[in-house]
Amino acid sequence: MKFIAGVDIGNSTTEVCVGEREEGGRLNFLASASISTTGTKGTVANVHGIKAALKQAMGKIGRNVEDISLVRLNEAAPVIGDTAMETLTETIITDSSMIGHNPSTPAGAGQAVGELLVLENLYRAVPGKPYIVVISRNHSYEEAAEQINRAAEKFDIKGLILQADEAVLVENRLNRKIPIIDEVSRIDRVPDGERAAIEVALAGQTIRMLSNPYGIATLLELDAEETRTVTPIAKSLIGKRSAVVIKTPGGDVKEHVLPAGEIYLDASNSTKVNLDEGAERIMKAVADAGTIRDISGQANTNVGNMLARIKKGMGEISGEQHADIRITDLLAVDTLAPVLISGALAGETCLEKAVGIAAMVKTQQLPMREIAGKLKEELGTEVVVAGVEAVMASLGALTTPGTRLPLAILDMGGGSTDAAVVYEDGHVVMTHQAGAGELVSMLIETELGLNDRHMAEQIKRYPLAKVESLFHMRMENGQMTFVEDSIDPRFYGRVVLLAENGLIRIEKDIPMEKIAQVRRDAKKKVFATNAFRALKKVAPEHDLKNISNVVLVGGSAEDFEIPEMLMEEFAKYRIVCGRGNIRGSEGPRNAVATGLVLSYMGD
Known part of the structure; x- marks a missing residue:
């Protein structure tokens, strides 16, 4: 009896398959395991993760790592995504030309135009002249509201700009409702005495005048040349619920390429x-x-x-x-x-x-040789670099029920998308393409402005819902789901991810529809593009119509929407496409590790 382990080191995960060769030559698959890759793929730091994965797999059959007779590693490590x-482009604005942000708590609604006036300078106000009052954090909301109510009896107060997060508290105490913007942190740089336009949209809507260059021109009475220069400001305010644009003589606005x-x-x-x-x-x-x-x-x-x-x-x-x-x-x-x-x-x-x-x-070197040497030294077991990743994935994919030769595979991992076609005579054509799951995560993180790669990974992996009461959620597809036990109140009113172990709250206040659209677009840009160009490279005569079956393997093939997305894209070519089910039990995972064990029998 001889235990053989196939080890697939990926950008994100390290997968192991353990097989047993009996004396009669029969091969039995016994166990598999998967853990996060330690270090960068193709470096000696991978050894720690390999040992942990081997220990986990052997533990499932009540054996020790020392019982393994042979470890076979994939040879893909020299290529790293x-x-x-x-x-x-970037928008550059100098000399206090504009404020335009999206606080969660503006108050009032509508547009207002007036001269900026700091609260402390209310004594300078002139009857009949419109003003927008600027209020720093030094004044409490009660004090600010009291002074504005008194001033409004004699002067024309059109709107307020607050430094603190107190717009609603101030509005609740005003005798006359006006648009109010808050959360302007660097309020000391707002130029006193300059002309400004302010806009607050109704709840659930976005501003219309200040996100339109001609709207800004209308409110601030700009000429054609000035209107052209404020176009970057209008563009930057699209989708905002509130904004202020300030007209300053020395202001310089430009879009810099x-x-x-x-x-x-x-x-x-x-x-x-x-x-x-x-x-x-x-x-x-x-x-x-x-x-x-x-x-x-x-x-x-x-x-x-x-x-x-x-x-x-x-x-x-x-x-x-x-x-x-x-x-x-x-x-x-x-x-x-x-x-x-x-x-x-x-x-x-x-x-x-x-x-x-x-x-x-x-790189010129083959770092896998170094990994194999280090692993052999630490385990005291024979370790060989056994096969090219795409070929091994093809062998593993053939254990999916319902497949036959010739067969095309798409191995969609974290750093790369690999494709291969296995012909009936055993001939294999393969390619490695840059771009896979990690690029999708980066696009999600960037476009949503998360500054949190882990959260981007979670958004990529799980469907969305909006908790609308303590007993029901609205799914991203519009379906309403009711629950028997009440939902944790901290999720109320929030967008959440439906993970296996419960709900994950998205801290940023981003509409569910936007998150879903960004996620889907990122996956389509990366995986649909890469699937087509990879398969074209390996297809007979570089024509997709010459491919009849495609098996999707790798971590990204487990995704809840990528396989269906690719099935739709390939439908026009009459290609049968779907997730692999390695050895009839592993799903799309473990293809390379399984192929490494199978290839031992061929050797």
Whole structure:
């Protein structure tokens, strides 16, 4: 009796399959395990995670790791995916030209135009002249409301700007309702005496005048040239519930296009493409380039710095020189990123054009040899680097009930999307494509402005719901779900994720519909794009119509919507597509590890 373990080191998880070879030559699959990968894929730091996964798998059959006769590792580690994001434009506003933010508690509704006047200077007010009063945190809401009520008897007070989060408290004490904006942190920089326009939308709506350049022109009486210069302000205020625009003589507003730079493709058909031409043009250049030897970027530009950072990071991991590290594939995705506006007064952000890039980094060395040596030393067991990842995944996928040769597989992991076609004679054609689950998480995190990668991962993984009472939720598909036991009050009125172990609250106040749309768009941009270009590379005559069956494997194939998304995309080609079920029990996971054990029998 001999125990053989197949180990698949992925970007996100390390998976193990343990098989037993009986004396008659029969192979029995006994157990499997999966844990988070320790360290970066393809480095010695992976050894700790491999040992933990082996221990977990052997524990399921009441055996020790020392009982394993042979450990077989996949050979995909020299190719590692990385991601980066760069914005191509930014809005720059100087000399206090604008405040425009989205506090959760504005009060009142409507538009107002007037001269800015600090509360302490109310004595300077002139009857018949419209004013917008600026109130710092030094004044309590009772004091502020009392002074405004007195002043409103003699002067025309059109609206208020507060530093504290007290708009509703002040409004409740006013004799006449006016639009009020609060939570303006740097209120000391609001220019006293300048003309300003203020707008607060009704609950559930967004502003209309100040998010329109002609609306700003109407309220502040701007000429054609001034209207053109406030366009970036209007753009940055789209979707806000409240805003203020201040007209200052020295104010400078401009939309600055950053030096995006050119991407250089050293390939069979070497070419170059500018980053600001967009993702579609970049991906066409990558497709037309043929076999890519290396990808680099123009020096001292966004894309040049981005690709240099990726190579430098890989060099630090592998210990190799910069010249020995090559980027062999990339996936570019158009997106929008919230960027802090230069010169703004309340930490405002604006959605700016950006490009997300996932890159495949290949080194000259084979770090798996080093991992195998370290593992052999620590376990005292024979360890071999046994097979290429895509080939092993294909062997594992063939254990899915209902499959046959020829068979195409899509292995969708964290850093890369691999495709392979296995023919009846055993011939395998394969490809590695940059971009998978990690790029999706980055796009979700960026577009929603989360600044929390873990939460982005959770949003990618689970469906959404809105808790509308302590006994029912509205799902993202519109379905109403009622519960027998009351929901924890801390979830009331919040958007939540429906995880296996209970609800996860999303702390940021973002509409459920927007989160769902961003999530779906990110998955489609990455996985649909990559699935098509990967399968085209491996398909006979590079024509998808020559592929009849596709099995989806890897961590991302477990996703609750990606497989269905790809099934719809492939339907027009009459391709049978679905999640794999490795060994009839593992679902789409464990394909490579299973293939490593199977390939031992072939060897």
